[in-house]
Amino acid sequence: MNFILDHYNYWIVVFLMMTGFYIVITANNLVKKIVGLNVFQTSVFILYISEAKVSGGTAPIVTEGATLYSNPLPHVLILTAIVVGVAVTAVGLALIVRIKRAYGTVEENEFKKMDDAI
Amino acid sequence: MxxxxxxxxxxxxxxxxxxxxxxxxxxxxxxxxxxxxxxxxxxxxxxxxxxxxxxxxxxxxxxxxxxxxxxxxxxxxxxxxxxxxSILPLIVVFITGAALIYGTLDMEPFGNPDNPIHKHVAPRYIEDSPKEIGLPNMVTSVLASYRGFDTLGEVVVVFAALIAVLSLLGVPKEGQQKAPASGLKSHQVLRVVAKLIISPIILFALYVQFHGDFGPGGGFQAGVIAAAALILYALVFGLPNAVAVIGPRFLKFMAAAGVLLYASVGFFSMYKGGNFLDYNKLAADPVAGQHYGILIIELGVGITVFAVMLSIYYAFGNQVERSNIQ
Known part of the structure; x- marks a missing residue:
């Protein structure tokens, strides 16, 4: 049981990562691909934050009576990564809007066919 | 539990x-x-x-x-x-997943205080940052001071993303004709509730901005929350009304101003004889200098994030309104 609890977070992270990966490689629709990428990205965030956790510790804000704090460094890295992540997602969505305008579709196989026809 | x-x-x-x-x-x-x-x-x-x-x-x-x-x-x-x-992707995903699961077997047990990650750098942040920086929130100390250079890079990336989105989608023009379906005119409850909560949201954003040194929060969160308040306004009352409150040109100016404010703190500390972003030199007392430095750069981050998020929303909202007109 202890072995499972020790690795449970990592296994869920791998599961989510593979879910995101599967969506990215099978989905034809570009918006769904972006959702898949975001799922993948979030799984990495959870991996970092799981690493930072200390059992019996508390959030890294100094409080009276607390001696054990979780590791603040991964929190900083992921905090900025989330904001940069949404900015990059916005760029991806903007590209999708332009693809829709140029091809009239956002299904990967359909505009690939149009490209081949040219 | x-x-x-x-x-x-x-x-x-x-x-x-x-x-x-x-x-x-x-x-x-x-x-x-x-x-x-x-x-x-x-x-x-x-x-x-x-x-x-x-x-x-x-x-x-x-x-x-x-x-x-x-x-x-x-x-x-x-x-x-x-x-x-779906057969080939499934095989690929299962093999990759199995390899990664095999990798996790060597990982340190979850939550163990003796893990290597907790043995380097982190003890210094946890033990020294309350004395060196003088802030209870270690995440803010690391984000804004120890790794201030890194955070400047992140803010520049967010700014660059704005440039990319605007060059792809274009900027909405001020005072353009209103789309007929702009805003949610038939939803009276939504309109009243939105009016009631928009100002508390902005107040909360300011609280998060300036209380971030002591509790959870900071420039990144505050910027996003403030942008959310205006996005709510634009969703319920229509994009042209929101553009009349804060125009896209002013937002572009704000986004650049935030990055410049952050960088200028760095140059000012160089002018004072320290390194780039060395807040100790900003005041006679190093801890007070750290306070000023963090307050100003968090403000810069907040302004940039707010302006970028709202501008990106404007760019998307403008496309939707245009397609509604056509």
């Missing part, structure tokens, strides 16, 4: 992720993704990462969802049947 909550939340997250694969209705996919983000935020709180949870709830569930819905309004909400065979 905390472990048990962790087990349940992560299982719910896995189920949500799995459901996203099979749904063909993209509107439902985006809504599920919002739920997914909120679950992630809860997990972050349970894992003691309060600052990160704050950001994830505001950014992942708020801004991302709105932007994806904006894109769906332009591209259609039905996903067509996939032409790929």
């Amino acid at each position: 905390s472990d048990f909550i962790d087990l349940v939340l992560l299982a719910m997250l896995a189920l949500t992720g799995l459901r996203i694969i099979f749904l063909k209705d993209l509107f439902a996919v985006v809504m599920l993704f919002g739920i997914y983000s909120f679950l992630t935020a809860l997990i972050f709180i349970n894992l003691d990462a309060v600052d990160v949870a704050f950001t994830e709830a505001a950014v992942g569930a708020g801004i991302s969802t709105v932007l994806m819905l904006g894109t769906l309004a332009l591209t259609g909400r039905e996903e067509k049947e996939s032409s790929h065979s």
Whole structure:
């Protein structure tokens, strides 16, 4: 049981990562691909934050009576990564809007066919 | 108890992720993704990462969802049947997953205080930062001071993303003709409730901005929350009304001003004889200098993030309104 609890977070992270990966490689629709990428990205965030956790510790804000704090460094890295992540997602969505305008579709196989026809 | 909550939340997250694969209705996919983000935020709180949870709830569930819905309004909400065979991707995913699971067997046990990650750098941040920086929130100390250079880079990336989106989609013009379907005129309850909560949201954003040194929060979160207030206004009362409050040209100016404010703190500390972003030199007392430095750069971050998020929303909203007119 202890072995499972020790690795449970990592296994869920791998599961989510593979879910995101599967969506990215099978989905034809570009918006769904972006959702898949975001799922993948979030799984990495959870991996970092799981690493930072200390059992019996508390959030890294100094409080009276607390001696054990979780590791603040991964929190900083992921905090900025989330904001940069949404900015990059916005760029991806903007590209999708332009693809829709140029091809009239956002299904990967359909505009690939149009490209081949040219 | 905390472990048990962790087990349940992560299982719910896995189920949500799995459901996203099979749904063909993209509107439902985006809504599920919002739920997914909120679950992630809860997990972050349970894992003691309060600052990160704050950001994830505001950014992942708020801004991302709105932007994806904006894109769906332009591209259609039905996903067509996939032409790929699903056998080969499944094999690839299973092999990669199995390799990664095999890798996790060597990982240190979850939550053990003796893990190598807790043995370097982190003890210094935890023990010395309250004395050196004088702030109780270690995440803010590391973000704004120890890794201030890194954070400047992140802010520049966010700014660069704005440039990319605006060059792809263009900027809405001020005083353009109103789309007939702009805003939600028939939803009286929504309009009244929105009017009531928009000002508290902005007040809360300011609180998060200036209280971030002492509790969870800071420039990134505050910027996103303030942008969310105006996005709500634009959603309910129509884009042209929101553009009349804060115009896109002013926002572009704000986005650049935030980055410049941040960088100028760095140059000012060089002028005072320190290194780039060395706040100790900003005042006679090093700890007071750190306070000034962090306050100003967090303000710069907040301004840039607010302006970038709102401008990106304007760019998407403008596309939707244009397609409504046509």
